[in-house]
Amino acid sequence: GESVGLHLPTLSVQEGDNSIINCAYSNSASDYFIWYKQESGKGPQFIIDIRSNMDKRQGQRVTVLLNKTVKHLSLQIAATQPGDSAVYFCAEIEDGGSQGNLIFGKGTKLSVKP
Amino acid sequence: NAGVMQNPRHLVRRRGQEARLRCSPMKGHSHVYWYRQLPEEGLKFMVYLQKENIIDESGMPKERFSAEFPKEGPSILRIQQVVRGDSAAYFCASSPMGRLYGYTFGSGTRLTVV
Numbered sequence: 001g002e003s004v005g006l007h008l009p010t011l012s013v014q015e016g017d018n019s020i021i022n023c024a025y026s027n028s029a030s031d032y033f034i035w036y037k038q039e040s041g042k043g044p045q046f047i048i049d050i051r052s053n054m055d056k057r058q059g060q061r062v063t064v065l066l067n068k069t070v071k072h073l074s075l076q077i078a079a080t081q082p083g084d085s086a087v088y089f090c091a092e093i094e095d096g097g098s099q100g101n102l103i104f105g106k107g108t109k110l111s112v113k114p
Numbered sequence: 115n116a117g118v119m120q121n122p123r124h125l126v127r128r129r130g131q132e133a134r135l136r137c138s139p140m141k142g143h144s145h146v147y148w149y150r151q152l153p154e155e156g157l158k159f160m161v162y163l164q165k166e167n168i169i170d171e172s173g174m175p176k177e178r179f180s181a182e183f184p185k186e187g188p189s190i191l192r193i194q195q196v197v198r199g200d201s202a203a204y205f206c207a208s209s210p211m212g213r214l215y216g217y218t219f220g221s222g223t224r225l226t227v228v
Contacts, residue, residue: 043118043205043219044157089156101147101170104156 012111019080021108023073023090030092034102035064035075039086047075047088077110085112116140118208118220119188126226127196135191135223139208143218146189148181151203151222163189196227 013019025033031052036044050057050064050073057064063076073090087109091102119138127133139146144165149157162170163183174181178196183189193200205222 041221043207043221045219046217091156101159101162101173102149102157103159104149106154106156 009106010109010111012113013080015080015082015112015114017080019075019077019084019110019112021075021077021088021110023075023105025071025073025090025092025105027092027094027103028068028071029094030103032093033064033066033073034091034093035062035073036089036091036104037084037086038089038107044089080110080112082112082114085110118143118206118218120204120206120220120223122223123221124224124226126228128228129197130195133193133196133200133225133227135193135204135206135225136188137191137206137208137220138188139206140210140218143208143210145209145211146183147207147209147217148189148191149205149207151205153202157205160191193225196225198227201225201227 034049035047037047038044048057048059048062048064050066052068055066061078065074075088077084087107089104089107091104093102118140121136125133137146146163148160150160151157159173161174161181163181165183166185178194180192191204203222203224205219207217207219209217
């Protein structure tokens with residue numbers, strides 16, 4: 001079965017609010033995690049990554065939190081904008097990414113209401 | 115830099131025909147990965163290639179699917195005798211060093227088998 005999954009398949013937020021997208025993983029050997037954004041008809045676009053030796057990483061308007069104790073990953077988007085509407089995937093990889101093949105979850109569709 | 119180029123963007127094949135999907139990696143990238151995405155699903159790893167070598171094909175179906183990355187030209191994912199279950203979006207990613215640094219996805223080829 002899937003080693004990466006998501007708690008909620010859809011998320012609807014008001015423009016300007018903060019969004020939190022969650023992800024659970026089951027492979028404790030995974031040591032690198034990435035969040036991707038996929039807009040309709042496009043390929044996944046890298047948002048932010050985090051290694052297992054960290055529990056938080058911040059980017060521009062986005063923050064990723066990693067809780068290894070409960071094998072949980074979250075993506076926080078501040079001041080969500082209509083352009084943030086997309087499907088968000090978490091992906092994991094183990095063994096330091098020596099081979100580079102990612103394991104993706106099913107995705108959460110984020111809809112931003114103006 | 116044009117990014118990872120995939121063509122065609124859309125491909126329609128009748129059952130039993132062959133489908134050829136092409137991927138030109140980013141300039142300077144010698145590592146290519148193919149993924150398949152079913153509707154409403156995450157991406158599933160298929161195969162990892164370097165120039166003239168298949169490094170990991172653990173995600174490839176045992177029959178009808180093959181991939182190559184010749185010394186010159188794009189990487190090709192070939193599906194023989196397509197069936198309706200092959201209908202999906204096929205994404206290619208490339209990286210410069212076989213690690214996750216610079217891992218970039220193309221826009222995909224949407225295969226429809228009728």
